[in-house]
Amino acid sequence: MDDSRRKLYEGKAKIVWEAGPGEAGPGAEAARTYIVEYKDDATAFDGKKRGRIGGKGRVNNLVSALLFDLLEREGVPTHFVRTLGDREMLVRRVKIIPVEVVVRNVAAGSLAKRLGLEEGAPLARTVLEHYYKSDELGDPLINRYHLRTLDLAADPEIDRMESLALRINDILGGALEECGLRLIDFKLEFGRTDTGEVILADEISPDTCRFWDTETNEKLDKDRFRRDLGDVEEAYEEVLRRVTAGAEKWRVRRRGARASGGERPAHARGEWPAHARVFVTLKSTVLDPQGAAVENALRTLGYDEVKSVRVGKFITLELTHLSPERVDEMCRRLLANPVIEDYRFEVVPATAPPAGSPPPGAPTGTGGKGQ
Ligand SMILES: Nc1ncnc2c1ncn2[C@@H]1O[C@H](COP(=O)(O)OP(=O)(O)OP(=O)(O)O)[C@@H](O)[C@H]1O
Ligand SMILES: [Mg+2]
Structure with a gap:
């Protein structure tokens, strides 16, 4: 000093x-x-x-x-x-x-x-x-x-x-x-x-x-x-x-993100519309009272094969362009609370890619982090 x-x-x-x-x-x-x-x-x-x-x-x-x-x-x-x-x-x-x-x-x-x-x-x-x-x-x-x-x-x-x-x-x-x-x-x-x-x-x-x-x-x-x-x-x-x-x-x-950014093919840059499906569930370590209530109700109705129930959210998004990164960000920022919830999503192109572009794999942007 x-x-x-x-x-x-x-x-x-x-x-x-x-x-x-x-x-x-x-x-x-x-x-x-x-x-x-x-x-x-x-x-x-x-x-x-x-x-x-x-x-x-x-x-x-x-x-x-x-x-x-x-x-x-x-x-x-x-x-x-x-x-x-x-x-x-x-x-x-x-x-x-x-x-x-x-x-x-x-x-x-x-x-x-x-x-x-x-x-x-x-x-x-x-x-x-x-x-x-x-x-x-x-x-x-x-x-x-x-x-x-x-x-x-x-x-x-x-x-x-x-x-x-x-x-x-x-x-x-x-x-x-x-x-x-x-x-x-x-x-x-x-x-x-x-x-x-x-x-x-x-x-x-x-x-x-x-x-x-x-x-x-x-x-x-x-x-x-x-x-x-x-x-x-x-x-x-x-x-x-x-x-x-x-x-x-x-x-x-x-x-890695920087290195791959410049070389991504057109379809991966997401230049046509897409659908996203987002699944949000409470983490297994977090108490799920709604799941517990449904589980009880199913058992009461005689469905003894039910071992456990977790209730979550299913969200669909229509997007102007395909971008798994943006959907991941939406999950983290709003759709899920990463501290208490896990999320998973799929992003698939809504229409065929323009002629001459390499075909996107389907589903194109599976991802999401099991957080
Ligand atoms: N970049 C900065 N420029 C000027 N002051 C800063 C900066 N970053 C932190 N401080 C201030 O420096 C002090 C750090 O000391 P410390 O955290 O020990 O304070 P404290 O005992 O918590 O008291 P208090 O925060 O109530 O003044 C704090 O007052 C904090 O607000
Ligand atoms: Mg302080």
Whole structure:
């Protein structure tokens, strides 16, 4: 570390530094960047519970870096520039908008308590919440009216934060699922750059997200510290291991997508109409009350051969052009909730391909991920 650094702010989990000479690269870049150092200190319940989690700073720095990098590649603007070591990253300096945006897929923590929901109950729709970042007030839950009254953000900024938060949920939910992590909920902070752009800032780590193992629902996040569940360091290290392995897969896939993009035949580029059929079911690990009711009813009617029933959705789409990638995106973004549902789809051309084009295989775009 450079001794000439100036400490700008020390929070509960991180320190924000102004970079010393030469630390942040050329002058213009240095002027617009800060260094964030991640600490092992841990707090919970508005600072009432305090402790240390060995290795946490390193895990949170590296996990945040990998997830910011993924988001950037997917077109989400973030403050991440590059890592500077195990515990530090260079970030774009922003004025933090004093609002925490929380995205929830499954009931847990304060939401479960507030609404009387059982922890682990899947939410039929993604829930988005705002909290006012104010230590004195204990970060209260607020709505859009409060946001406007307190003049915390302009309406277009609120819209932007919300749409980015939902997009981030889609991207991270799918990517983490591949690492064996269920994204239960998470907290985001956004900031304004010098030019007024709203970008994602702060961190994305086991301190700010709830991650449960996809198979066992074991908690792999700060709840282990909050609730004295033990093996806290191990859980943090496990998240880093899984996200690091996942990042390797995400990079390979992107390289593959780029490499094959230019050579795809006309029919694969989807230049004629298509039908898509999408099948959505609850994941086998998720309770399906409707399925259970149908199962009971069938048994009551004497259909003893029925072993189990899962009820799902069947959606048909008429498309102007054939694009399995777009249908996959529609599934992830709207048609299915990848955290609690599996989906599968087929895309087939609606009409014969134009003369001279290679015939599409039928079905053309089977796919979908068993997420
Ligand atoms: N790119 C950035 N530019 C400026 N500030 C940032 C940036 N990214 C994060 N921050 C701010 O840096 C601080 C990081 O410290 P830390 O997370 O430890 O704070 P904290 O104890 O949670 O307190 P609080 O977030 O309530 O200020 C936070 O205030 C966060 O909002
Ligand atoms: Mg913080």
